[in-house]
Amino acid sequence: LVSGGMDxxxxxxxxxxxxxxxxxxLNYGQxxxxxxxxxxxxxADFYxxxxxxxxxxxxLKEIGGSALTDERxxxxxxxPSIPP
Structure with missing residues (x-):
């Protein structure tokens, strides 16, 4: 699974x-x-x-929003804060 990032x-x-x-x-609407x-x-070309x-x-983005997929x-x- 290759996103194209550093990992x-x-x-x-x-x-x-x-x-x-x-x-x-995977194109999930990001x-x-x-x-x-x-x-x-x-x-992929390099290797x-x-x-x-x-x-x-x-x-899948119809399931719920995320800052990764929803510009709003x-x-x-x-x-995120860590609960006590």
């Missing part, structure tokens, strides 16, 4: 040492989808990954 890049680098890789990317998909493809699958699961919800800048 994906590091994991791909390690996995590439001894494995033939296949990449899976606000950053365009950048994530570009990074997904850039990483020569031929097996790639992009799955559209945007219907402000992105939190502080970590």
């Amino acid at each position: 994906s890049l590091v994991t791909a680098s390690i996995a590439n040492i001894e494995n033939e890789m296949a990449f899976l990317h 606000r950053t989808e365009e950048r994530e998909l570009k990074a997904f493809n850039d990483i 020569g990954v031929k097996k790639r699958l992009v799955v559209d699961v945007r219907y 919800i402000e992105v939190p800048t502080q970590p």
